[in-house]
Amino acid sequence: DGGITQSPKYLFRKEGQNVTLSCEQNLNHDAMYWYRQDPGQGLRLIYYSQIVNDFQKGDIAEGYSVSREKKESFPLTVTSAQKNPTAFYLCASSLLGGEETQYFGPGTRLLVL
Amino acid sequence: GENVEQHPSTLSVQEGDSAVIKCTYSDSASNYFPWYKQELGKGPQLIIDIRSNVGEKKDQRIAVTLNKTAKHFSLHITETQPEDSAVYFCAASIPSDMRFGAGTRLTVKP
Numbered sequence: 097d098g099g100i101t102q103s104p105k106y107l108f109r110k111e112g113q114n115v116t117l118s119c120e121q122n123l124n125h126d127a128m129y130w131y132r133q134d135p136g137q138g139l140r141l142i143y144y145s146q147i148v149n150d151f152q153k154g155d156i157a158e159g160y161s162v163s164r165e166k167k168e169s170f171p172l173t174v175t176s177a178q179k180n181p182t183a184f185y186l187c188a189s190s191l192l193g194g195e196e197t198q199y200f201g202p203g204t205r206l207l208v209l
Numbered sequence: 210g211e212n213v214e215q216h217p218s219t220l221s222v223q224e225g226d227s228a229v230i231k232c233t234y235s236d237s238a239s240n241y242f243p244w245y246k247q248e249l250g251k252g253p254q255l256i257i258d259i260r261s262n263v264g265e266k267k268d269q270r271i272a273v274t275l276n277k278t279a280k281h282f283s284l285h286i287t288e289t290q291p292e293d294s295a296v297y298f299c300a301a302s303i304p305s306d307m308r309f310g311a312g313t314r315l316t317v318k319p
Contacts, residue, residue, distance in 0.1 A: 197255055
């Protein structure tokens with residue numbers, strides 16, 4: 097898990113509720129990423145950020161939002177528009193974007209009540 | 210964009226045997242190929258990686274080979290142990306875009 101922390105480990109969402117997943121890194125990495133992992137599937141990119149105050153949509157950004165106000169932090173909000181949010185969410189960071197090794201956090205499992 | 214295919218999806222071996230997982234990619238511009246190991250309920254951990262200027266890399270019982278002409282790369286684990294049981298992901302990266310395979314669930318039977 098290196099220097100990347102995610103919280104909480106488990107998160108429960110009620111219908112119509114927005115929830116925010118935390119991701120913090122102390123590796124001094126410029127780039128940060130959010131992935132969604134469904135059972136038996138690979139990792140799908142939700143959003144990524146290569147620099148503070150800038151971020152780009154990944155393949156499945158609908159129903160999610162992010163912010164990058166600090167280099168160390170990249171929170172992900174799962175909005176009520178995301179109709180199937182139950183999944184394992186993984187945050188990663190790399191020294192730079194592009195062809196750099198990505199290091200992953202321990203993940204947050206989101207469940208819908 | 211890049212597309213990565215990974216085979217097999219499940220692999221069961223006897224302790225001490227070798228395991229091989231294969232991946233193919235579509236974008237010839239890909240230059241970086243990491244492999245990750247994910248244990249149940251945890252985040253993926255990098256176990257080995259290779260860049261396009263190298264054909265093979267080894268780290269103790271783990272090795273990765275790369276064939277850029279054929280656009281495929283493989284993970285080899287020798288002398289498997291029960292603690293090698295996990296899901297393994299390959300990935301291929303071009304600038305600003307890393308794509309992951311769907312994963313291989315490896316089970317090592319004692």
